[in-house]
Amino acid sequence: xxxxxxxxxxxxxxxxxxxxxxxxxxxxxxxxxxxxxxxxxxxxxxxxxxxxxxxxxxxxxxxxxxxxxxxxxxxxxxxxxxxxxxxxxxxxxxxxxxxxxxxxxxxxxxxxxxxxxxxxxxxxxxxxxxxxxxxxxxxxxxxxxxxxxxxxxxxxxxxxxxxxxxxxxxxxxxxxxxxxxxxxxxxxxxxxxxxxxxxxxxxxxxxxxxxxxxxxxxxxxxxxxxxxxxxxxxxxxxxxxxxxxxxxxxxxxxxxxxxxxxxxxxxxxxxxxxxxxxxxxxxxxxxxxxxxxxxxxxxxxxxxxxxxxxxxxxxxxx
Amino acid sequence: xxxxxxxxxxxxxxxxxxxxxxxxxxxxxxxxxxxxxxxxxxxxxxxxxxxxxxxxxxxxxxxxxxxxxxxxxxxxxxxxxxxxxxxxxxxxxxxxxxxxxxxxxxxxxxxxxxxxxxxxxxxxxxxxxxxxxxxxxxxxxxxxxxxxxxxxxxxxxxxxxxxxxxxxxxxxxxxxxxxxxxxxxxxxxxxxxxxxxxxxxxxxxxxxxxxxxxxxxxxxxxxxxxxxxxxxxxxxxxxxxxxxxxxxxxxxxxxxxxxxxxxxxxxxxxxxxxxxxxxxxxxxxxxxxxxxxxxxxxxxxxxxxxxxxxxxxxxxxxxxxxxxxxxxxxxxxxxxxxxxxxxxxxxxxxxxxxxxxxxxxxxxxxxxxxxxxxxxxxxxxxxxxxxxxxxxxxxxxxxxxxxxxxxxxxxxxxxxxxxxxx
Numbered sequence: 203x204x205x206x207x208x209x210x211x212x213x214x215x216x217x218x219x220x221x222x223x224x225x226x227x228x229x230x231x232x233x234x235x236x237x238x239x240x241x242x243x244x245x246x247x248x249x250x251x252x253x254x255x256x257x258x259x260x261x262x263x264x265x266x267x268x269x270x271x272x273x274x275x276x277x278x279x280x281x282x283x284x285x286x287x288x289x290x291x292x293x294x295x296x297x298x299x300x301x302x303x304x305x306x307x308x309x310x311x312x313x314x315x316x317x318x319x320x321x322x323x324x325x326x327x328x329x330x331x332x333x334x335x336x337x338x339x340x341x342x343x344x345x346x347x348x349x350x351x352x353x354x355x356x357x358x359x360x361x362x363x364x365x366x367x368x369x370x371x372x373x374x375x376x377x378x379x380x381x382x383x384x385x386x387x388x389x390x391x392x393x394x395x396x397x398x399x400x401x402x403x404x405x406x407x408x409x410x411x412x413x414x415x416x417x418x419x420x421x422x423x424x425x426x427x428x429x430x431x432x433x434x435x436x437x438x439x440x441x442x443x444x445x446x447x448x449x450x451x452x453x454x455x456x457x458x459x460x461x462x463x464x465x466x467x468x469x470x471x472x473x474x475x476x477x478x479x480x481x482x483x484x485x486x487x488x489x490x491x492x493x494x495x496x497x498x499x500x501x502x503x504x505x506x507x508x509x510x511x512x513x514x515x516x517x518x519x520x
Numbered sequence: 521x522x523x524x525x526x527x528x529x530x531x532x533x534x535x536x537x538x539x540x541x542x543x544x545x546x547x548x549x550x551x552x553x554x555x556x557x558x559x560x561x562x563x564x565x566x567x568x569x570x571x572x573x574x575x576x577x578x579x580x581x582x583x584x585x586x587x588x589x590x591x592x593x594x595x596x597x598x599x600x601x602x603x604x605x606x607x608x609x610x611x612x613x614x615x616x617x618x619x620x621x622x623x624x625x626x627x628x629x630x631x632x633x634x635x636x637x638x639x640x641x642x643x644x645x646x647x648x649x650x651x652x653x654x655x656x657x658x659x660x661x662x663x664x665x666x667x668x669x670x671x672x673x674x675x676x677x678x679x680x681x682x683x684x685x686x687x688x689x690x691x692x693x694x695x696x697x698x699x700x701x702x703x704x705x706x707x708x709x710x711x712x713x714x715x716x717x718x719x720x721x722x723x724x725x726x727x728x729x730x731x732x733x734x735x736x737x738x739x740x741x742x743x744x745x746x747x748x749x750x751x752x753x754x755x756x757x758x759x760x761x762x763x764x765x766x767x768x769x770x771x772x773x774x775x776x777x778x779x780x781x782x783x784x785x786x787x788x789x790x791x792x793x794x795x796x797x798x799x800x801x802x803x804x805x806x807x808x809x810x811x812x813x814x815x816x817x818x819x820x821x822x823x824x825x826x827x828x829x830x831x832x833x834x835x836x837x838x839x840x841x842x843x844x845x846x847x848x849x850x851x852x853x854x855x856x857x858x859x860x861x862x863x864x865x866x867x868x869x870x871x872x873x874x875x876x877x878x879x880x881x882x883x884x885x886x887x888x889x890x891x892x893x894x895x896x897x898x899x900x901x902x903x904x905x906x907x908x909x910x911x912x913x914x915x916x917x918x919x920x921x922x923x924x925x926x927x928x929x930x931x932x933x934x935x936x937x938x939x940x941x942x
Contacts, residue, residue, distance in 0.1 A: 231635070232628065232631050232632035232635045232636075233632075234632070234635045234636050234639045236639075237639050237640045237643045237672075237676070239643060239647060239668050239669075239671070239672045240671075241667070241668060241671060242671050242675060242801075289861075291796035291797050291798075291863065292660065292663070292795075292796040292797070292798050294659075294660050294661075298660050298796070299660070299796055299863055300658070301596055301655055301658050301659070301660055301662065301663070302596055302658045303596075303864075304596065304863050304864040304867055305863075305864065306861070306863070329860060329861055330861030330863075331859065331860065331861050332796060332797040332858070332859070332861055332863070333797060334797060334798055334800070421798070421799075422664075422795070422798040422799070424660070424661065424663070424664045424798070425664055425667075425668070427661050427664065428661065428664050428665060428668055431661075448661070451654070451659040451660070451661045452661075
């Protein structure tokens with residue numbers, strides 16, 4: 203009995219010396235990584251397109267309205283009694299579902315509504331068809347919608363697949379950063395800065411070509427705002443309209459620098475449907491002339507973008 | 521020593537030694553086998569039993585929390601009291617289950633799973649609360665927070681909870697087959713002791729010309745009783761343990777799986793609208809979960825099969841199936857509305873308070889499964905109690921019988937030996 207106790211005491215002493223055996227390997231606290239919530243599909247090293255940009259056309263030149271009439275435009279609708287318009291439901295200030303009312307709202311929505319009223323009259327039945335940016339070209343060409351009003355940049359690549367109206371808003375790519383970050387422009391971005399943007403957008407290429415920063419892409423650009431708020435990325439780059447929509451939701455963020463790309467927004471129609479494009483150009487000219495454009499701009503974008511803003515002047519090819 | 525065996529008294533003592541050793545062996549192994557069985561059953565209902573119960577209720581509670589958080593986001597920051605209550609209860613159940621599991625885990629792998637889940641709980645609730653706050657403020661970024669919360673739940677937390685549940689069920693099944701095993705060693709020793717006793721009596725009656733030795737007869741009777749009790753107690757407890765598995769825990773697992781699958785489908789349905797068309801995969805995931813629940817041969821069909829002979833339980837499954845069909849039809853309508861831009865109508869159909877909303881059919885489905893779970897859980901508890909009752913007193917009884925047989929044999933033989941010295 204006494205011998206047994208002695209042995210125990212010796213073991214205890216050995217334990218103190220070794221320290222490790224007071225905590226056998228498999229009984230120690232488990233190692234757990236710090237949980238960092240990330241959106242699914244995030245890509246920290248996206249491939250950057252290198253194919254030369256198609257500059258064979260003048261993207262701003264649309265069709266001259268001439269003597270186009272609302273009747274001609276109406277005849278082009280898939281359904282004579284209503285107009286189907288492809289929009290975003292998730293781009294704050296431009297086209298989004300107002301969380302308080304669940305109603306589509308924003309600058310794009312106001313412009314689209316004015317165009318619809320011009321074609322079908324003030325009692326027009328408008329069918330809003332939500333879509334992602336990747337669905338836009340298919341939607342007009344497969345007759346899912348009559349037109350798309352969804353922060354869509356006019357460029358030669360897209361002109362090959364759809365018809366565009368004249369430019370209805372001139373946006374440009376900029377940066378959204380925390381006010382405390384000290385980043386004032388593209389030049390302040392170093393190679394250890396992570397800049398978030400939506401995948402499949404032209405912003406990825408622009409930021410990669412014009413700055414040192416590492417691009418990070420997410421399937422839905424809205425995820426960028428969370429990642430910036432959580433400190434996972436250092437900046438967001440996208441069209442200033444989209445960035446403004448994020449900045450208004452968080453007073454600690456601001457949009458900085460000069461625009462480093464040209465993003466003329468146009469309304470898209472089915473390829474070949476120039477009749478509708480011509481009449482919509484007429485409608486756009488009216489909307490600009492009668493102050494509807496300015497009212498919509500003042501309501502949604504004037505404050506967030508911080509500039510008075512003026513409607514673009516239309517360019518026609520014929 | 522060997523010389524002593526040449527004379528009858530020595531031979532008698534030798535027989536007694538052999539018989540005594542065999543009876544003692546049978547008694548001790550029988551008793552320990554029963555005690556071990558009892559301990560295993562105790563463990564099945566407590567230790568790993570509780571781990572598997574905790575793991576399952578953790579998995580269920582997490583699915584429920586996510587489905588409710590996503591649904592209530594759609595109410596534009598003003599969820600009903602019922603939704604609020606459901607979410608809070610689900611989070612309480614999840615944390616309680618996690619704490620219980622933490623106290624029950626026995627392997628490093630399980631400890632790591634519990635720790636990883638624990639580390640994610642506050643992150644998840646943080647995201648949900650941020651989503652709610654932005655939602656109340658009318659800021660659309662709330663939707664992205666809610667999506668991220670659901671992504672964390674779907675891609676990290678639910679799979680871990682599922683792993684923990686699988687591990688605990690594996691441990692439970694191991695204990696269960698141990699508990700159901702027959703005590704072969706004790707049975708063999710008892711049979712050998714009986715054989716020796718019978719042979720000794722025949723040998724003795726030839727030697728002494730007396731037909732019966734009362735002591736040895738008594739010992740034989742006691743030993744037969746011992747063997748009978750041992751066999752009966754073992755078989756009865758094995759059958760109860762199996763019954764508790766078939767009637768209780770197997771359907772319980774199936775029911776829980778159905779409930780969890782329904783919760784996940786519900787969460788995806790809400791996400792479809794929360795993502796405002798930006799998450800095409802949500803629709804795919806809804807289909808996946810719903811098919812796993814209601815397609816022919818899947819969970820609801822399996823439950824139908826298991827409960828075929830039980831009107832009380834199959835009634836609940838019928839209710840669940842009806843609700844699932846209403847839900848399915850309504851879901852297709854929601855998709856159509858959402859694609860057609862009738863967002864408000866789609867949301868009203870998904871989370872509205874009317875009896876025709878999908879919230880109503882989902883709740884009916886969920887309640888039916890919960891009721892079936894309660895009934896099944898009672899049966900499980902009953903069966904494990906029966907298994908334990910069939911063992912109660914067996915250990916002490918077997919020990920007493922073996923001791924009695926030993927004494928009786930000793931007395932019987934000792935009396936004969938004494939005759940030689942009289």
